[in-house]
Amino acid sequence: MTEPPKSEGSEEICPNCKKPIKEHSPEQVMECTRKLQEDKSQA
Ligand SMILES: [Zn+2]
Numbered sequence: 001m002t003e004p005p006k007s008e009g010s011e012e013i014c015p016n017c018k019k020p021i022k023e024h025s026p027e028q029v030m031e032c033t034r035k036l037q038e039d040k041s042q043a
Contacts, residue, residue, distance in 0.1 A: 012021040016032040024032065 013019070014021050014024065014029075014032050016035050017028075021029060
């Protein structure tokens with residue numbers, strides 16, 4: 001069994017505010033997710 005190498009740049013960047021998801025508070029994550037979904041439904 002071989003484990004895949006850990007990629008250093010595995011930080012998820014929020015497409016909404018361009019900040020790492022890690023730096024979001026749970027509330028911020030919910031808000032950004034909602035905004036992104038609204039964008040999708042508008043397009
Ligand atoms: Zn965000």
